[in-house]
Amino acid sequence: MISEPAAPSLPVATAPSVAGAERPRYDFRAAEPRWQRAWDERGCFRVEDVPGGDKPKYYVLEMFPYPSGKIHMGHVRNYTLGDVVARYKRARGFSVLHPMGWDAFGLPAENAARERGVHPATWTWDNIANMRGELQRMGLSLDWRREFATCDPAYYGHQQKLFLDFLRAGLVERRESWVNWDPVDGTVLANEQVIDGRGWRSGALVEKRKLSQWFLKITDYAPELLAALDGLDRWPERVRVMQAKWIGRSEGARLRFELAAPEAGTDEVEVYTTRPDTLFGMSFLAVAPEHPLAAAAAARDPAAAAFVAECRRMGTSEAAIETAEKRGYDTGLRVRHPFDSGRTFPVWIANFVLMEYGTGAIFGCPAHDQRDFDFARKYGLAVVPVVLPPGEDAASYAIGDRAHDGPGRLINSGFLDGLEPDAAKSAAIAELARRGVGEGVVNWRLRDWGVSRQRYWGCPIPVIHCEACGVQPVPAEQLPVRLPEDVTFDRPGNPLDHHPTWKHVACPSCGAPARRETDTFDTFVDSSWYFARFCSPGAAMPVVREAADHWLPVDQYIGGIEHAILHLLYSRFFTRAMRATGHLAVEEPFAGLFTQGMVTHESYKGADGRWLYPDEIERLGDGSARHRETGEAVLVGRVEAMSKSKRNTVDPGAIIARLGADTARWFILSDNPPERDMEWTESAVMGAYRFTQRAFRLVEAFAGGVAWDTVPATFGVPARSLRRATHRTIAAVTEALEGFAFNVAVARLYEFASAILEAEKAEGAAGETAGLAWARLEALRTLALLMAPMMPHLAEEIFARLFPASGQLVAELPWPEADPALTAAESVTIAVQVMGKLRGTVEMPPDSAEADVLAAAEAEPNVVRALDGKHVVKRVYVANRIVNFVVAG
RNA sequence: GCCCGCCUGGCGGAACGGUAGACGCAGCGGACUUAAAAUCCGCAGCCUUGUAGGCGUGGGGGUUCGAGUCCCCCGGCGGGCACCA
Secondary structure, three states: OEOOOOOOOOOOOOOOOOOOOOOOOOOHHHHHHHHHHHHHHHOOOOOOOOOOOOOOEEEEEEOOEOOOOOOOHHHHHHHHHHHHHHHHHHHOOOEEEOOOOEOOOOHHHHHHHHHHOOOHHHHHHHHHHHHHHHHHHOOOOOOHHHOOEOOOHHHHHHHHHHHHHHHHOOOEEEEEEEEEEEOOOOEEEOHHHEEOOEEOOOOOEOEEEEEEEEEEOHHHHHHHHHHHHHHOOEOOHHHHHHHHHHHOEEEEEEEEEEEEEEEOOEEEEEEEEOOHHHHHHOOEEEEOOOOHHHHHHHHHOHHHHHHHHHHHOOOOOHHHHHHOOOOEEEEEEEEEEOOEEEEEEEEEEEOOOOOOOOOOEEEEOHHHOHHHHHHHHHHOOOOOOOEEOOOOOOOOOOOOOOOOOOOOEEOOOHHHOOOOHHHHHHHHHHHHHHOOOEEEEEEEOOOOEEOEEOOOOOOEOOEEEEOOOEEEEOOHHHOOOOOOOOOOOOOOOOHHHHOOOOOEEEOOOOOOEEEEOOOEEOHHHHOOOHHHHOOOOOOOOOOOHHHHHHHOOEOEEEEEHHHOOHHHHHHHHHHHHHHHOOOOOOOOOEOEEEEEOOEEEEEEEOOOOOEEOHHHEEEOOOOOEEEOOOOOEEEEEEEEEOOOOOOOOOOHHHHHHHHOHHHHHHHHHHOOOOOOOEEOOHHHHHHHHHHHHHHHHHHHOOOOOOOOOOOOOOOOHHHHHHHHHHHHHHHHHHHHHHOOOHHHHHHHHHHHHHHHHHHHHHHHHOOOHHHHHHHHHHHHHHHHHHHOOOOHHHHHHHHHHHOOOOOOOHHHOOOOOOOHHHHOOOOEEEEEEEOOEEEEEEEEOOOOOHHHHHHHHHHOHHHHHHHOOOEEEEEEEEOOOEEEEEEEO
C-alpha cells in the first residue's frame, strides 16, 4: 500500500561518530532495546479481540506496508505519526487497537522472480522478516500478535470466501474489458509498465486487447458512496472533494440519433450529454474507437480500420487518452438532428471519446466544449455559438480561440432561444421525451471495479470454468484455493496458465474436467478489508462480528495522499459489500483520516552524470558539495521526493542504528506539519539528536531529595514561574497533539526544556529550595510524560531516573492535566495600532476594563506622537489583544 | 488534458481575521578550553545612521478599523487519473 521507490538502495557507508569523542551521556543503544523489552514483557500494547472493561475503544491504523525489502523514510513518518496517536490515546484512557501487517502481493515480487530467479514467496517472506525487525527497532506501540500478511492463505482464503459471498449477493459480474497488451512479451501490462505507448521490457508498441474479466459492482453503491461523504467530517476536505469528483454524478440526457441510412443492422446511435441545451450548436457526432459503430465502419472501410487499430495503440489510461493529440476519422455516416430531421451531421470516430463513460458516443458542440472545439478546428467542422455570454451582441458574437462554457442566453436554437442554459436543458429534455427520442438521466463517472489480473503473485480468484455448467464457484470446503509453489518465470505471461496441473480440476457441479480460473485479484482487493481482519486476525472466518462490531470503524487512519481516491473508495465499497453479506455492521471503515506528505531530500549528481547517494557526498561551507572519496565536484540538485532512481534516499535503519529511534521519530515530527512534504536534512537531524542529550542532562542535573507525594504549601517566584510553564506546556502540547500539529508540540517542548534549565539556574542562585525543587520534579516528570508519544524510550529513561523505585512505565501512565489556576497570565501585552499600523504596546492586567486599556494606549509615547494633530473617529478594542485607533485629518 | 492541493527570513516552519517570523537548522559574536569538540550566553526579515521610520507572507486586484488568514484573477510547484502500491 505504501508505495515504493523503484531500485534497491545501497548500504549506508560507515556511520560517522556522533557528539565528538566524548561518549554521550544518554546511551540510546542500551536504553532503546531495554524499554522495548519492558513494554513487550508487560504486554503494554496488547488488546483483546473483544475486550472486557469499560475503557472506550480507539482504533488507530496506518496504511500497511508493501514488503519491498527495507523500510524507507515514508514508512518511518507514517508509523511515527500513528504511534504518537496510539500512545497519546492510550494515555488518555482509551483501549487502543494498533496493529501491523503486510500488503504482500504485487508486481515487484514477480519482477524480482524474473530478474533474479528468486521465488516471489521467498522474496516476500524474507523482506517481511527484515522489515519487521526494522519496525520493531522504531519502538512502535503495536500489538504484534495481530500481524498477518495478505499473501498467506490464512488471509487470502477468507478473501476468497468474501468474493464468493459477493458473487451470491449479485455484487460480482463477468464481462469484457480492455487491457494493455504487449504483443512481443505476450503479456498484459500495468499502466506503469507502459512508457510512451511501449512495453517497458520489450519496447514493443502496446495494443489494447479485450479480455473477459471479473468486476465488482461498485457502481451499485455510487449514490451511497457519494452521499455518505458528507458524514465523513474527520476526513480532509480535499479527499472528499476528490472522491466526489471521481464518483462524478452528473445530470443530463440520453438521446438517440437516427442514422440517415442504417448501418450494420442498427438505425440509431445513443448519446449521453450533460448539455442538451446546446443541441442546436451541434456540428458532428463522435464515437469511441471501441464503439460498435466504429467496428462496423472498420469492417467495410480499410482506412477506418487502420484508424481504429491506431487508436488501440494508445494505452488504456485516461491520462494517455486525454493528453494525446485529438484525432478522428470521418466514417461517412450521417445522423439526423433530433429536433430537425432535415439537418444531418457527420459521424466521426474520435480518440478522445471514452467507451467507458456514458454511452461511448457524444454529440460535438464546438462552441461550448473545449475538446469539441479543438477537434472542430483541426478538421474544419462548423462552430455555431448557441449560448450568448452576458454583455455580448448576438449579431456580432463569435467564438475566438476558447469555447464558451459559462452562462448566457440561448440563441440560434429555435424553441430554446432566450432561455438560460439550465432552463434550456429542461426544455430540451422535455422535447426529446415528447418526441420519444430521449430522456433526462443521472449518469455516473464511476466505473465498476475490474479485479482480474493475469498474474501469479496474487490471491487466486476462486471459480472454476466448466464447458457444460459455465462458471462455478469453488465449494467452500475447498477454500483456500492455494497458489501452487512450483512455478517458473522463464517465459512471459501468467505462470498459473503454464502450470502443468494446477488449473485442471473437476467441475464441482457435474464432475467433468474443468478449468480453474488462472487470474488473480487486484491487490487493492487485499487492502480493502485488512482493517476488518485486524480485529480478529486468527478467526476461522473472515471477521468475527463481535470483534469487528467492537473495534470498527477505524478511529484514525493515516497514510499517503496518493491513496485519496482508489484505495479509500474501494475500502468504503468493500465495507458496504461486507455489510450486505452479513460480515460487518458498519457502513464506513474510516471515521477519521489523516493524509501525510512525502519525505524529500536534495539530490546529487556527479561529474559523470550519475546520481549519488547522500552518504557518498559531503557539503562544504560555501554550499557546494564534493564526493567523499574522490573529491570530485558534485552538483547539488533539486529537493524532491526520495526515490531510488535519484538515489536521494536515506536509510532509516542506518539512522536508527547511528542516532537512535527516538531521534529519528523526533526529527520527523519536528520538521514541519505532517500533511506537508518534509525535507530530510542531516543537520536538522543532529539538532534532534542534541535535544535527546539536552533533555537527559536536565534530569542528571536534578539532585532529587524531594517527595513527589508531599506538595509544598507555598512556592516562591521562580517556582511559580516554572509551574506556570509546566501547566501551560501541558495545555499547549495537548492541544497540538489533538490537532495533529506535532511540529508545534515539539516546539513547545523545546521551550519547556529551556524553562526548566532556567529554573535550574535560579535554584543554584537563590534560596527557597524546597518549593523550586518540587516544581522542578513536577516539570521533569511532565516533560517525560509529554514527550512519551514522540520519544517513548527517552521518556521511560527520564522517568525511571526520577522515580527509580516506582516500578511504573510511562507507557502505562495517564496523560497529565493542566491546572487552570496555574496557567493564568499575570499580565497581557496589548498591541496598539493607529490606522492598522502597530505604534506600540501596553502591559495590562488580564481582562482590564476597556476604558483603562484605551487610556493607557493613548498615553503610550509613540502612540501619542502618531495621534498628534489627528482626530480619533473610532476606537476598536479587542479584549486582551489589540487597540486600533481610526483617525481623520 | 481533466480533478485536487501547496507557495511566509538563508532553510524547515509559527501565527482564534488582531504585535508576522514562536521553535528548530544554518550563520555571527561571546564564555569555557592549551586547542578543538561538546556545552552555555547573546544577536539576527530586508532597507534607512537609531530606542525612530519605510518595506515585507509567489504576483496583481478586492472586502475589512485591521488580511499570511476571506474573495477574484495570474504564475510556479506537487499529488491523482481506474493494472504501481
